[in-house]
Amino acid sequence: MSQNNIDEQFMARCIQIAQNGLGSTYPNPFVGSIIVHNGKIIGEGFTSKYGGPHAEVNAVNSIKNQSLLSESTLYVTLEPCSHYGKTPPCCDLVIAKNFKRVVIGTLDPFAEVNGQGYLKLLENGVDVTLGVLEQECIDLNRRFITFHQQKRPYIILKWAQTQDGFMGHDDVQKWITNRFSKQIVHQWRTEEQAILVGKKTALIDNPQLNTRYWHGKNPLRLSIDKFLAIPRNYHLYDQSVPTVIFNAIEDSEQENLKLIKIDFNENIIPPILDYLYQNNFQSLIVEGGSDTIQKFIDLNLWDEARILTSDTFWNEGIKAPIVYGKRVKQNKILNDYVTVIRNQEND
Numbered sequence: 001m002s003q004n005n006i007d008e009q010f011m012a013r014c015i016q017i018a019q020n021g022l023g024s025t026y027p028n029p030f031v032g033s034i035i036v037h038n039g040k041i042i043g044e045g046f047t048s049k050y051g052g053p054h055a056e057v058n059a060v061n062s063i064k065n066q067s068l069l070s071e072s073t074l075y076v077t078l079e080p081c082s083h084y085g086k087t088p089p090c091c092d093l094v095i096a097k098n099f100k101r102v103v104i105g106t107l108d109p110f111a112e113v114n115g116q117g118y119l120k121l122l123e124n125g126v127d128v129t130l131g132v133l134e135q136e137c138i139d140l141n142r143r144f145i146t147f148h149q150q151k152r153p154y155i156i157l158k159w160a161q162t163q164d165g166f167m168g169h170d171d172v173q174k175w176i177t178n179r180f181s182k183q184i185v186h187q188w189r190t191e192e193q194a195i196l197v198g199k200k201t202a203l204i205d206n207p208q209l210n211t212r213y214w215h216g217k218n219p220l221r222l223s224i225d226k227f228l229a230i231p232r233n234y235h236l237y238d239q240s241v242p243t244v245i246f247n248a249i250e251d252s253e254q255e256n257l258k259l260i261k262i263d264f265n266e267n268i269i270p271p272i273l274d275y276l277y278q279n280n281f282q283s284l285i286v287e288g289g290s291d292t293i294q295k296f297i298d299l300n301l302w303d304e305a306r307i308l309t310s311d312t313f314w315n316e317g318i319k320a321p322i323v324y325g326k327r328v329k330q331n332k333i334l335n336d337y338v339t340v341i342r343n344q345e346n347d
């Protein structure tokens, strides 16, 4: 096997373990790292919860016999950091441990790192290989990268639809998908930092928008309600989870509830995204309804669509949106199909 093939196999393992950090490392990216000695993996690490050690540090600390490090290769999905954040720079540790070789998936777009970690390793005589499974490593941290490069959160549109393409009714909530899909949706929620629904969904469904069927963090709940029509005894006002209601009437703040006045004469999606950007929210899942999702599609402000399609037929109702992009995934959860589409115009 060529060295490049060997590197790709080890990087694939880094990508796999990195995903253990998804949802818990914000605002840091989630990274995976392994240490290979004589062709064998002897240590592994992924990014700890925010504030804790980075992947490389965890990989180094997972090894008892530290004298092996100078004869080992460190693989890491993202360039080792070169700045002092909550923890000291990982590239200093890599240099201090005298690693023989370092293999990096992709550079870190974060302004304070961006190539500097890579350069520092080179300047200190480390043999560095850059760009192994680069596209996969970029993809892994697409939220972090979109946030820093496009100065807005990564946007996931999610909805459930019947097989004939309907997703709701004007007056009453009708559930479409099965309970296992519901659990997956709650897992998805733990992976994102904010969740948005439109006014009619808030009124008709009285949604909780929390993660009660999975473990992990609740995203910030958001709704759009121009004239503050959502009744104050609805879940969105229960203050069980931090919640923001964008409206045209009132600015106010309580412990877990913010009403934020915005100008509805302008398109309100850019200021909502800017609010999330300014407050360091790197991802947003838009859970409907159809009208709200369509407004994001019309502005081409979406990165990914996750569509759950059941085997039921309604023949009438509110039509689900249609998105065009690249289908990157399709799997089945009992009778529901999950389709993931990526927006290629944003690539």
Ligand SMILES: NC(=O)C1=CN([C@@H]2O[C@H](COP(=O)(O)OP(=O)(O)OC[C@H]3O[C@@H](n4cnc5c(N)ncnc54)[C@H](OP(=O)(O)O)[C@@H]3O)[C@@H](O)[C@H]2O)C=CC1
Residues within 6 Å of the ligand: 158, 159, 160, 161, 167, 168, 169, 170, 171, 172, 173, 174, 176, 197, 198, 199, 200, 201, 202, 204, 205, 224, 225, 226, 227, 268, 269, 287, 288, 289, 290, 291, 292, 293, 295, 318
């Ligand atoms: N199957 C599924 O996955 C889902 C189904 N549903 C169902 O969908 C139905 C509701 O969907 P739908 O009728 O499309 O309504 P929405 O929930 O999308 O709410 C639309 C309203 O929200 C406000 N709004 C949203 N975006 C903007 C914007 N960019 N600018 C200004 N105002 C905005 C407007 O309020 P205003 O009128 O005040 O201007 C608009 O009329 C319900 O039946 C619900 O059960 C809901 C979510 C998911």
Ligand SMILES: Nc1c(N[C@@H]2O[C@H](COP(=O)(O)O)[C@@H](O)[C@H]2O)[nH]c(=O)[nH]c1=O
Residues within 6 Å of the ligand: 159, 160, 174, 175, 176, 177, 181, 182, 185, 197, 201, 205, 206, 207, 208, 209, 210, 287, 288, 308
């Ligand atoms: N009807 C429908 C969905 N609806 C979405 O879920 C929200 C309710 O969330 P919660 O109150 O936390 O359970 C609802 O307002 C809407 O955004 N989701 C799905 O996966 N499948 C479905 O069939």
Ligand SMILES: [Zn+2]
Residues within 6 Å of the ligand: 054, 055, 080, 081, 088, 089, 090, 091
């Ligand atoms: Zn680091």
